[in-house]
Amino acid sequence: MRMAEARRKPSRRGLLRGAAAGAVGAGVVAAGGATGPAWAASGNGATPDDGRVQVAVLLYDGFTALDAVGPFEVLCRVPGVRVTMVGRAGKGPVLTDTGELSLVAERAMRDVHRADVLLVPGGGNRGVLAMMGDTEVHDWIRRIHRRSTWTTSVCTGSLILGATGLLRGLPATTYWASRPFLKDAGATYTPGRFVETGKIITAAGVSAGIDMGLHLASRLSDEKVARAMQLAVEYDPDPPYDTGSPEKADAATRELALKLLDDAAT
């Protein structure tokens, strides 16, 4: 593959991001070979259709965009991985929690019978409560989970996993303001950007999906690929403030955050 590329005439196509790649030329090590996906050997991942590890992200009315897109961006370039947006109500646009953005679901939940990785994003109160009471969704999640390699959530997505009974007796995390509700699912709140227990990984709120995505990338491939993906999305965070967790923010900031969420909710 690298050989074939070397035979191509130079074009502008590879310029913008290819400057450094061009400089290393044919000396580059092919990731597909050296860091080949583990599932190919173990045979526990691939689905029949295209031989890739299938990551299914469940989209439902009122989900939070970044919960889905953070892990997506990190995972979609991992060799041998295919990320698919799966719509609760069917294929097509699914509206996020503020009602201002839609992501397109490529497949309908009812048509997806298997995934190697399931990812359930969080959402606003309305959307998450609907999913917590949706027995068709619970059946689907349990069915996918039975044969999954990893079953994961971001933010309040863990409360949806919890509603299916999958978190009973397990350590887990969720959105900071929702921690008390893990108890209802029989789970024990455990601090961390993500919590892995068996084949279940729950991430903390919204942006924590990026951190979990990098961890998942290493699980689905290896650390080299995960480190490269961190650089590929230039994830060298340096927020102008330091109020990203309830422990670091004061009471007024916590109150205001909840009010902004509430006011923007549809």
Next chain:
Amino acid sequence: MRMAEARRKPSRRGLLRGAAAGAVGAGVVAAGGATGPAWAASGNGATPDDGRVQVAVLLYDGFTALDAVGPFEVLCRVPGVRVTMVGRAGKGPVLTDTGELSLVAERAMRDVHRADVLLVPGGGNRGVLAMMGDTEVHDWIRRIHRRSTWTTSVCTGSLILGATGLLRGLPATTYWASRPFLKDAGATYTPGRFVETGKIITAAGVSAGIDMGLHLASRLSDEKVARAMQLAVEYDPDPPYDTGSPEKADAATRELALKLLDDAAT
């Protein structure tokens, strides 16, 4: 508004994220009043249609999802702000750079004549090169920029801004592997997660849009709101690795990152 809410009977709706808000009860300070948007007083932001500060995110075939969704997630809950996805080719789904995800553009570029904030996301080589050669897009960007309060980019979006001539003689940043190309735009590469100069803000690669989004939130509202939004998206990053910049990653990681980007490109 808070009063009206207090009169409501308790329902499950406010439960998940509202636990802490419930605890503070009527003592909460209304953000809309205490931290009222600056543009209402200065009158330089609002568009006639709904009185809100209009943020236009330009979506084009081959853009990078997280470049758009990172700032979106931070800005869409800032009081008085409305984020709209604007499609280069029209309304409807716009495919991202890996061809596995579409975001829906709510409005067509040709129908948008004004925005208070313009945000140009980066993308894969194919998409960005197309935009760098698209004179209709350049005319539109220059027209919006003339009356904008802020003109911004994420990742290689700065190369699109650069192609319009807007960065000539200015400090700017871009995706790490594209830094040499800022020179073609007459701009000077300047380190930082984002670089502000006059009313132009350029962000570094992909995830840097979240950091810039928080900064923009403070500019469009105030620091209290920006800090609250950092907590609202629980942006307390703790990646499992520390290879998020080319200075922190070794040569093999840089090569692999570029190869993964190249292999996943459509």
